[in-house]
Amino acid sequence: MPDTSDMLIFWSVVMLRFFIPLFIPIYPLPAVIACLILDMVDQTIFQLFTSLPLEGYQSYDKALDNYYLAITYLSTMRNWSNLFAFKISRFLFYYRLVGAALFELTHLRGLLFIFPNTFEYFFIFYEAIRLKWNPIVLTKNKLITATALIWIFIKLPQEYWIHIAQLDTTDWIRANPSNALILIGWALFLLGMAWLLLRDLPPMKSGLSFAADPVPVIQRERFEQETKISFPAVNSSKKFFDNALFEKIMLVSLLSIIFAQILPGVRSTNLQLAIGMAILIIINTALSHWFARRGTHWRSIIQEFIAMSMVNLGIILLFDFLLPRYDGSINLFSTLFFVLLLTLNVTLYDRYRTMHVRSQEAVDSGK
Template structure:
């Protein structure tokens, strides 16, 4: 019989792994670092404080890793004002997600080396810069250089060590304590690389920007006040089939396929899973458009999540009721676990995309105004030259 204290420790860790990622949108750097640390020590906690077998936990551990990385990506929709950094980070996120999916299909560990998790460390780099600088100081060349250095000098060695060579750092140092000096030297090299990246940035601003408010155009900010943004369910003027719907289907389908490979007792094929995911997202989007036409606004993200969870729960129960009549079935526990994560991702995506769209439009307007001002200045100069 499983000891009660063992289960308390187990559920404390699992709940923490669910809840801590939710801090990332508001506190990006502390949140993602806490997730990294907890991901690294969770199994050590189980080994030290419980007698639980960990074979079954491995599958859920992988799912929870993808879960927190997805929330990390979604937080960039909410917070990042540097649009080139956002586009680069989005590419790195989907590149890694595709790599994980290929690995789960093939079990070729080299795929994790070819598709390294550069996304996570690039996110940390950006948020570390945001602590002391406005991220707009990061030029395209500096962002590309940072991503390349992280890819080559941090992630490829790490992915090779963990997934290809399958070495344990503690055992490596225990076998030869002098190996610790190699790690120290490499850490100093990485610190020097970080200094080289930031050496030519403008002077640092006072204090630390630990929390992240949703990006707002400067014209909408009021001194000493936080503007409360009223979130429409969705823009009712938007086309139903648009880029956002395609990205949601792509994102959640990839997540579903990865979860299907790592969760036990999943009986659906990847094609069936992708179709089922697309149906749920289309139903959710149709509901959002219907609510938008009625002028509905979400006052709370929790309320939005609860409403959409109930809708998706109803869809799952309908499938559970109908499929046995056609010689089909679903694993209800795994399906509910997946639907919970799916609903959370859809809710965060829809809400944060509103902020990202405001950011994009504001940047486009600023660029247009700057171009108009430059054209006016050129015309004035030409007129002055003609008068002379």
């Protein structure tokens, strides 16, 4: 049985991997880099400072990776003013999420090569540009080229190296120090490609923009006019079963299936889990529409998260009370985890998608 110090270290790392991503919507680039660093060193921390078995590390790592990538994707709804870049990021995110879910179900490493995590590096590219330029200067051609370069020359080699060849870079260089020259040449090639891609951008702005804007800023044609988008109330007049509802169901269901592979005591099948998440999301969406019709406005996203968590907790406790009367049961711990995961993602999605829709409307009205 693991000793107390081992579990303290383990849960400290896990909590960091859960809480650091919450800063991504506010400090996109620093928070994502912090997540990347923690992702790279957590296994080393476990190996050096604990005696914990690491047989299930791959699934644990992929689950937490997809958790923070989901928040990263949701932050693009809040922050990204370049709408074509957002469309690319949405495709890249769901492409990887589907691949990660398939990997957890089949444990075929080749799937991680076929479905590379291009989204993460594309996000870093965009936010790195935002440090010194308004991202609206990134044209469709530049964004497509950047995506192709990241996919082909960064992520495919990396995914092959880690998941197919299962090689360690440090051991590879230690075996033949001249191999470091290959990495240096590869890095210089990527820097050259980046220079060719960005050399004709307008002059850089002063300072560095590490923090996200409070609300999206859309710059219209010729970058001359800025329109700040205020956060509006939920529009309850729109139809209930829309693309947003289906996207929330897909997002939370895929995340839940991935986490179900590492959580102890999950007795439901993947289909049952997805159906349960869908029902809860529909209930949450119905409540949001009801609140909107009553003119209820959340003062903060934290207030909304707490309120919806209490509602969902009540629903789960009701099920926990009623199911034994009909020869049924749920694992309360696992169910509460899934409910908190659902509530967090749905709350962020609803809030940030509204901002994104208003951003699109501002761009369309400026055409």
